[in-house]
C-alpha cells in the first residue's frame with residue numbers, strides 16, 4: 435500500500451478536506467508536534483490523519499472492481515465516517531443497531547448492509563425501518579428471524595456467510611465463530627432463495643490477509659456452495675481482510691488483491707454484483723495513539739494507554755505496531771536504538787504489550803510515543819477500566835507518514 439502514503443497520492447485529495455472534519459469539537463492541527471503542545475493532559479491523545487484515510491478510500495474506489503463498503507466497527511469515529519464519505523464511500527457494513535443509528539445520524543442517506551450473522555430481533559426490525567435491505571445469516575434460525583422481523587418483505591438481499599477453509603494467509607481468523615460449512619450451505623441457500631429478491635454469498639478470509647490468492651480460493655469455495663445448492667446467486671461480497679503495513683508484515687501491492695478478486699469473480703460469478711467490506715486497509719494508516727511514558731524500568735516502559743485502551747491487539751495478539759519517540763524536551767534524537775516492552779496503566783498483569791517496540795535508547799519519563807497504524811481496531815477498543823481512558827481526539831493535516 436505504498437502508494438497511499440504521503441507524496442503524490444495526497445495531491446489528489448485536498449479538495450475533500452473541508453468536509454472531512456465536521457465532527458463537532460474535533461480540533462485540527464497542522465502537525466503532530468502542535469497537537470501535542472496543545473494537549474495539556476495526562477490522557478493519551480488519539481490522532482486522525484484524514485488525508486491518509488481519504489487516499490486509502492480513493493485507492494479502493496478507483497482500483498476495486500466492485501462496490502466498496504466500510505466496516506464501521508473498525509473505526510466508528512464520526513470524523514472517520516465523514517472523511518470516508520467525502521472521499522466517495524457511500525455504503526457501510528454495520529454490525530449493530532447502534533452502528534445503524536450512528537450512520538443515520540452522521541451520514542443520512544448512506545447505504546447500509548447488516549452483515550453480522552447473529553442479530554437481536556429488535557435490531558433487525560430497527561434496521562429494516564431505517565431502510566436497510568441487505569442482511570447476512572449463517573443458520574436457518576437467523577434466516578427465520580430476518581424473514582419474521584422484516585414482515586416477509588419482498589425487497590431483501592440475503593447473504594449467506596460461509597466459513598472459509600483455514601490456512602488462507604490471514605493473521606486473524608474470522609471463520610472460527612461465524613460461517614456455514616460447505617455441507618450446510620446447500621440447504622440454507624435453497625431455503626433463502628425464494629425469500630430473497632437477491633441472494634448473495636459472503637465470507638471473511640480473516641483480517642490482515644497476506645495472500646491475495648486467499649480471495650480467489652474463497653471465491654471458488656463460494657462457487658462450490660452455490661453449485662451444491664443448485665440455485666442462482668446474484669451478489670458476491672468478499673468481506674474484509676485487506677492488509678495494512680506493520681513491522682515485519684509488508685503486504686504486496688493492493689492492486690494484486692484487486693486483480694485476484696476480479697479474475698476469480700469473473701470466472702466463478704459472471705454477472706453478479708461484487709462487494710467488499712474493507713476495514714483495516716481503509717483506516718489503519720489514518721490513526722495513531724500518542725501515549726506518554728510515566729515510568730521507565732530497564733527496557734520496560736509504563737504508558738498511559740494499554741490493552742484496555744487502544745492497544746488491545748498489541749497485548750492480546752502480540753501485534754507489533756510502529757512506534758516513534760517524541761521527546762518531552764525537544765532534545766536531539768538519540769542515534770542508539772533500544773527494544774522495549776510496554777505496560778499499560780491498569781492494575782491488570784495482562785495489561786502488557788511484548789512488542790518488541792523499537793525506540794531510541796534514551797526514552798524516559800515524560801516522553802511521548804506515537805504508536806502508528808491504530809486507525810483500525812485502536813480507539814474503538816478502549817474501555818474505562820481503572821479510570822484510564824481518553825476523550826481527546828484531534829485531526830492532523832500531515833498526510834506523510836513520519837519517522838516509522
Ligand SMILES: Cc1ncc(COP(=O)(O)O)c(C=O)c1O
Pocket residue numbers: 505508527549550608638640641642673674675676711712713714715810
Ligand atoms: C463482517 C465483517 N466485515 C468486515 C470486517 C473488516 O475486516 P478487516 O478490518 O479485516 O478488513 C469485519 C471485521 O471483523 C467483519 O466482521
